[in-house]
Structures are given as C-alpha cells and as structure tokens.
Amino acid sequence: MSEQDPAAQPAEVDDPSPNADEQIAFDINDFPGGARSALEAVLMVVEEPVTEVALASALELPVEDVREHLVALEEDYAAAQRGFTLRNVAGGWRMYSRADYAPVVEKFVLDGQQAKLTQASLETLAVIAYRQPVSRSRVSAVRGVNVDGVVRTLLSRGLIEEVEDVGESGAILYRTTPYFLQRMGLSSLDELPPLAPYLPDADVIDELIEEGHS
Secondary structure, rough: OOOOOHHHHOOOOOOOOEEEEEOOOOHHHHHOOOOHHHHHHHHHOOOEOHHHHHHHHHHHHOOOHHHHHHHHHHHHHOOOOOOOEEEEEEEEEEEEEOHHHHHHHHHHHHHHHHHOHHHHHHHHHHHHHOOOEEHHHHHHHHOOOOOOOHHHHHOOOOOOOEEEOOOOOOEEEEEEHHOOOHHHHOHHHOOOOOOOOOOOOOOHHEEEEEHHHO
C-alpha cells in the first residue's frame, strides 16, 4: 500500500467560532439581585413582548417561578409608584410606561418625537379592529372614502395583515395583528372599548357598497 501524500491532507485550522454545544454557564443565584434583577435586565433590551417560556429558558428556571417573579416585580413597581409597569400583553411580557403618566408621555409624543398615524389611518384602523376580518370595500363604505392608500400604510406599519381566507366575494380580508395589540396595550381584542354598536351593521354596509357601485 502506498503512503498517502501529506500535501493532500487538509490542514487543521483553529475554528474561531464558538462550539454549538457550548453553553453560557451561570448560576442565577450568583447575580447580586438574583432572578428578578436578571429578568429586569432581559426585559430592558426586548423590543416586543417576550413569553414566559423564553424568559424561563434564558434564566434556566421553571416557567412557574418566572411567572411568580414577574408578578412580584409588577407589585413592587406599583407599590413604589414607578413610572413604568410590567404587563402581560399579546402573549408576552414587556415594560410599559404607567398610565398615570400618560400626559407626560403624550406631550413627548406630540412634540414630534415619534411619528403619529393620521386621523384617516386611525379611523380606518378602528373600523378594521371592530369589524375584522373585513374587506377594503366594506371599510370604504363605513368611512365614505377610498381607503386603499391608508390600508397600505397600516400594512407597512404592521398594524394589520391580510387574512389567508378571502371573503365570499373573493375580496381580500384584513385583520389586526399582535403588534396592534402590543401598541394598544391590550391582551386581546375583547379588551377593546365598546365602540362596535356605533358602527353600521353588515346589512347597512352592503347597501352602502351597492349604492357606491350604482
């Protein structure tokens, strides 16, 4: 048997990337503030609500323990009258400014620090929220104006989305997204204020659509 040419052998190269099997090791009790402070550290960097399961995985704790710590943290914040609150919204936990300080936050927003939805966008979003899933023609009938441009804006901002199943007429239907709940500070659509009774019934909307096509 001939000897194999050493030059044909692949050279061994040190892999600078971390081993996939390696885990960041720590004992949650070694941190100065323990599990609750560790939870705060994680929640300060999230941009959307994070689930209890994800938090439990990060802290290497049982989900039940994480839930207890989260509830205790919010109780501490409320007792200390902190300007922020910890809320369970859209299936996950996140820090929010406390409602008591809404005037201050509103002034900050109105001073141009964040982009606001136009009145037309807000009205269209309200119709979709209370009548979802709903087609653009139905929304237009309620508002009395064409909403194609506004719907595109709401889609681009992630506040609404297309429904996979189209309506009986074949029209695309729209509904609000989990991000809508997050921005509104709601856990579910059931928490929406009772505005629906003030919107036209489906039969009335159909009549408006027919009038618009005649």
